[in-house]
Amino acid sequence: MQQKLNKNQWLQLFGLAAAISLFLQLIAIPLIRWGGDQLLLAGENPIVSISSGVRLVQQRPLVAVGILVELAIIALMIDCLSIVWVTGVDFISREIEGKSWLPKLGQVIKEHWISAFWPALLMFLAFLPLFSLCFRTPLLVAGRAPIVFLDYLTRNRIVVAVGVVLYLLVLYLAWRFKRVLCLIVTKQRTLKQALKQLRQSPSHSWSDLKGLLLAAAVTWLVNGLCLLCLQPINQQVQLETVVLVIVNTVALIALVFLLVNWQLADTTVSVDKTELSSLALVLPLLWLGLIAVNDYRYVATSVQPRHVAMISHRGVVDKNGVQNTIPAMQRTHRHYHPDLVEIDIHETKDHRWIVMHDENYKKLTGVNKLPRQLTLKQGTKLVAKENGHQAHVASFDQYLAAAEKAHQRLLIEIKTTGHESTDYLQQFNRKYRRRLLRDHDLVQSMDYDLVRKEKRLAPGLKPVYIQAYDVGGPSKTVGGINIEYSGINQHFVWQTHQQGQVVYGWTVNNAHVADQLSRQGVDGIVTDRVVQMKRAVIHSQRHRQSWRQLWSIINPLSDWSNWQNLASK
Structure with a gap:
């Protein structure tokens, strides 16, 4: 000038x-x-x-x-x-x-x-x-x-x-x-x-x-x-x-x-x-x-720390087994005792439920078939391999029974592809609702219509809506939010808690990110590293000094922590 x-x-x-x-x-x-x-x-x-x-x-x-x-x-x-x-x-x-x-x-x-x-x-x-x-x-x-x-x-x-x-x-x-x-x-x-x-x-x-x-x-x-x-x-x-x-x-x-x-x-x-x-x-x-x-x-x-639930991502901790399989869940429960084990289920050709994350069996089993293209009997004959381990693909009935025997609570994601049977959700609730309520398990999905219907069919389950990013405030028509962690901020957490809903963050494998989410007041984090994240949360709750709170807000390296979290996945 x-x-x-x-x-x-x-x-x-x-x-x-x-x-x-x-x-x-x-x-x-x-x-x-x-x-x-x-x-x-x-x-x-x-x-x-x-x-x-x-x-x-x-x-x-x-x-x-x-x-x-x-x-x-x-x-x-x-x-x-x-x-x-x-x-x-x-x-x-x-x-x-x-x-x-x-x-x-x-x-x-x-x-x-x-x-x-x-x-x-x-x-x-x-x-x-x-x-x-x-x-x-x-x-x-x-x-x-x-x-x-x-x-x-x-x-x-x-x-x-x-x-x-x-x-x-x-x-x-x-x-x-x-x-x-x-x-x-x-x-x-x-x-x-x-x-x-x-x-x-x-x-x-x-x-x-x-x-x-x-x-x-x-x-x-x-x-x-x-x-x-x-x-x-x-x-x-x-x-x-x-x-x-x-x-x-x-x-x-x-x-x-x-x-x-x-x-x-x-x-x-x-x-x-x-x-x-x-x-x-x-x-x-x-x-x-x-x-x-x-x-x-x-x-x-x-100011007041909340209990942060540790949720084992697909039942695996530190690559101790094949994701979404019973042996991995049993090892995870025995050695790490997570609050919840997160699993994914798909509807099969004969309208039953199989535990699998991907829409295709190929990545884990080598068989290029979709869950809806095989019956439950055919799907459970497949052997999944990952992290140097192998195990049979499990039916949801088998997995749920094993979890009940271990007294392990589940966070069950119902996967949808648009090809489900017309009454799949009614059939699911008719068969599993009472057991899930008794076990204090939770149901979640990325399909908003499913979550909305599930809350109406089984309000006691408090179905959780999975969001990949925060595009709007929490919806009153769901029981909770499981959001990709970079979309979490204090205002979003406050809004969600005001509506009596829980807030989970996924997938967190970095101690700095876990510390930040703990300070923001989340109710749980989905992680592949239960021990390390639990340690980070405990440290965060024991050290609530004012300068740490301020640093968690203005820290420009929080974005770098996000990249580190990606690298650690």
């Missing part, structure tokens, strides 16, 4: 940032999450792979179209909010009267939303991961991809390499041409003209990088000082809330300073005495109030 903005202009800029944040937190994100929740519930099964996506298109084409429409709406919202921010900074720097903002903003959006679309989307995708590491504001902390997608994408090294190269390319382009959006919006350039002008003008890359590093350094210096101040403090809710509000506020201020300086690097600003509107003061105060309420709720609910 050739001249510095005055104090009132900076207050107006913070008011603009607060307004956008309030709009996102109170209106846009809740509506998007609600819409996404309704679409995925209508689709009955979440999209967790290419095959599940193809199935959704084939069986629920209108839902697939609805998801595409919602993604388009999200992209348009990113485009429009980017234009609002750039235009707002421009108006404030030129001291354009606030009363004329709305009609002018509408005109700018109408004229430039198409040409600004791709630059806005490019910068959002490129800078969101980078900014989430530097500035731990509530919105940026929440802005991460579900691990279930990362897990799927990282199974192939070529896909990983291509993904990394593409992201670095996107980041380079976004960094090199980050002022394209400003030229389009404030200078009425076309995309082609803006790119040409940027290539001919100084890039400011080094000064921009220094600005980013300085803003991040200030933010993390404040974070470090706050952590030091909390070292001698133990579970002081009010103090922890105040400190967390300070951390969030400093992060927002640093981010605003950075973005404004990037935009106005070559701009002459008006520094006459600016008249400060009451809205410029009210909006930041409203934002602070919202942050304070959310932070207090987080701190207050994380």
Whole structure:
């Protein structure tokens, strides 16, 4: 900037940032999450792979179209909010009267939303991961991809390499041409003209990088000082809330300073005495109030530790057997005593139930058949091999009897493919409901329609809905939620508990992730490493110091823990 903005202009800029944040937190994100929740519930099964996506298109084409429409709406919202921010900074720097903002903003959006679309989307995708590491504001902390997608994408090294190269390319382009959006919006350039002008003008890359590093350094210096101040403090809710509000506020201020300086690097600003509107003061105060309420709720609910159930993933611990087989469950129960053993069941050709996770026997048995293509007798003759062990595929009757003999509670996932018999759920409940209630077992499924019907048929079982990611708040029509752990946050846990439901997280094999989930108040974790995760949870519950609670919220390495968790699977 050739001249510095005055104090009132900076207050107006913070008011603009607060307004956008309030709009996102109170209106846009809740509506998007609600819409996404309704679409995925209508689709009955979440999209967790290419095959599940193809199935959704084939069986629920209108839902697939609805998801595409919602993604388009999200992209348009990113485009429009980017234009609002750039235009707002421009108006404030030129001291354009606030009363004329709305009609002018509408005109700018109408004229430039198409040409600004791709630059806005490019910068959002490129800078969101980078900014989430530097500035731990509530919105940026929440802005991460579900691990279930990362897990799927990282199974192939070529896909990983291509993904990394593409992201670095996107980041380079976004960094090199980050002022394209400003030229389009404030200078009425076309995309082609803006790119040409940027290539001919100084890039400011080094000064921009220094600005980013300085803003991040200030933010993390404040974070470090706050952590030091909390070292001698133990579970002081009010103090922890105040400190967390300070951390969030400093992060927002640093981010605003950075973005404004990037935009106005070559701009002459008006520094006459600016008249400060009451809205410029009210909006930041409203934002602070919202942050304070959310932070207090987080701190207050994380003070008292809850019992975290250890759920053995497919009955296996540290590769001690073949998943979903009776010998593995017996060894797991004998040596590790998990609270629950999670298993998966499919309906067979003769409408009975077999214990198997995959939709095809091939991976474990070498037989390229689907469970619905073989009878129960044929399926149980197959031998599954994994982790240097082998065992016969078990019927659900055999597995349930063995679990009852060992007094081992089960978490039973009913798998659906869309080819089940018409009354499969009624038959299941007629045969097993009383036994499962007596044994205090639980039923779960990724099929929302199944869970909803199961709650009506057997409310005492409190059926659990499996979510691959958090697209909306917990549904009142289910008995509990088992969600992929990266979708868990304190607000989601609080909402679910308010409805009297349990929250489980899957699949957790990293001690840092287990510690974080324990502090967030989950009721159980699905894991392949029962001993290590139990140790991590006990450590978390014994060390509830204030600084640890704060670190669990702002820790930028939590995302790295997610990658470590993937690597340990």
